Amino acid sequence: MAVVDERFMDLNMGPQHPSTHGVLRLLIKTDGEVVSRVTPYIGYLHRALEKIAERLTYPQFTPFTDRLDYLASMNCNLAYALTVEKLLNIEIPRRAQILRVIMAELNRISSHLIAFGSLSSDMGAFTPFLFGIREREFINDLFEMVCGARLTYNYIRIGGVAQDIPDGFIDKTKEFLDYFPPKIKEYNDLLSYNAIFIKRLANIAVISPEDALDYGVTGPNLRASGIKWDLRREEPYLMYNELDFDIPVGRGEMGRVGDAWDRYMMRIYEMEQSAKIVRQCIDMFQQGDHIAKVPKVLKVPAGEVYVRAENPRGELGFYLISDGSTKPYRLKIRAPSFANLSIVPKLSGGVMIADLVAIIGSLDIILPEIDR
């Protein structure tokens, strides 16, 4: 019989808990309010997506990528499409590229809005969450115009995008770009520079640059640690090399570099940059095809390829092995949240229960892509 250590209390946080952002279970050993060890248990959402991929044709798998990171379906669609296109070695029409960038960046904004909102509601302020939802609604409307869906878009397909944009989409997007940046100021006034909020997040769960690299942390969480690494700049795909945008990095404005507040603020800065990118793309618009000529029955040449793209939550990679048939031989998905979650046990020794919530919230993990 195992000996129970009576100094500590085991506390199951999740799988159903308001701030585990899905069905994550954290087994916490606590001494009163102080957490001594955290063990994440995952897999509650396992759907064997990688195995499913082996039984479906290449285009058929696209809707499944929507279900990876459901808050950034466009970006997941995009990474998968890029992977298959790399093996196919086809040229994507210019218009399709611009459309892809617009959708990816709009989706990045909407995903970061949720990250911003859910962290704020984890910190006990519910109003900013609904402000985030309000702006996301606008983006959802835009996506509904182009593809009819509001969550799982399935819009970016192998070879281009599913269909051309409808009339009025450009105007509505411009309207959004005028409407959105002032809202960021509102978020900052309401939440980012709120004294209690800073107190809750500054100097909490500092990820040092070395740790970030060791654990494979990517995306805004990596940049918050002061490492300027953005795949849109380092390995430009689509037309990102033609676009002018900054890559914000954590500067430790309110505490140490790489603390929870920096991670939070990265999302705010990136939303501004994404809005800037969308504006440039709209100016670059030109006529053309929205999709390249892709055969109905898609046979992908045999080979191995790993393609990664910058998702809102970090580096989403697809490792694809093709045997020349219509179905992938093997598809491995590298989910950013999985690596980001792996650092939680290291960060949470000796913190308080409330900090643990801040850690999970500031890492902005999403469970469907962890469990796959």
Added chain:
Amino acid sequence: MVDYITILIYALISIVVFAVLLSTVAVLTLAERRISAFMQDRLGPNRVGPWGLLQPVADGIKFIMKEDVIPLEVNRFLYILAPLMTIIPAMLAFAVVPFGHDLFLRGRVINLQVANFDIGILYIFAIAAMGIFGIIIGGWASNNKYSLLGGLRSASQFISYEIAMSLAVIGILMVYGSLRLNDIAQYQGSLWFGFIPKWGILVQPLGFIIFIVSVYAETNRVPFDLPEAEAELVGGYHTEYSSMKFAFFFMGEYANMITASALIATLYFGGWQVPYLHNIGFIFPKLGIFHLQQWLVALIEILSFAIKVGFFLFLFLWIRWTLPRFRFDQLTDLGWKVLIPLALLNIVVTGALMMLRII
């Protein structure tokens, strides 16, 4: 000889106060939802009755009809006792709050309050301290780790802030020299330099800030709502409660808010006082007297009291939907390291100013 009519009048007053308190709780639940909806660009409940006014009734029916779950391993006696221990003190505390001038009816002096104790403020502290037991016992009896943590948080939070709150009120006691809330309200009608009403906020600005912060902590409202922090502790002490038992906790919280607002108004904003209004009418310095009937004066005062309480209730909601929440250690730090020293300083400064006869 026992004066039956006086007893009857006070019985009537207590019934009216109880009814008004309960209906204010009901209205407040709706107000909270409507105001938060307004702040968040939503509509809020607007389906039941005109402007959703009947929503509290629908909520009440819902709570009564719901299954009353008592989990297996709980301590049944304490589990049932806890919600009652929350709501009863919350309702009782209001008894000493005055809401108007004394009325003179055929030789009888009628206080416009349920009970005019000599120990008014002490009574409120004592009763409010009872209320916190409900939360602690509820957290313990639920046999749930989250509830237990919520109860523990509540206990330490209460200890930290009760002291600061009492110390802040000592300043008021020194200035006004009475524990009776009615007297305190009465004295705030007197004038400073002949024209500034001596309201608590002007006499005790620091004390007011300490008091209002402590009161927010005492009532478990944001930014101090740690015992029920839903992001961390799911529901905190009321995680396991359902049906009317949950409703009792809920109503207790709102009743506490009302009492707290009434206290803030009484101690620091003159209670039922309207500047320059006396029981014979308005007396303006150097301008003359404007006579009013006694009942009209009482009506104006009750209205003034209601407006002040309403404003502080709104402030509660406003802050609730704006601010994030403190962390547990930051909360106790604020209580012990900031508020209590400040409250002591406030007492010293008040004493010095009284020696110098400034206040």
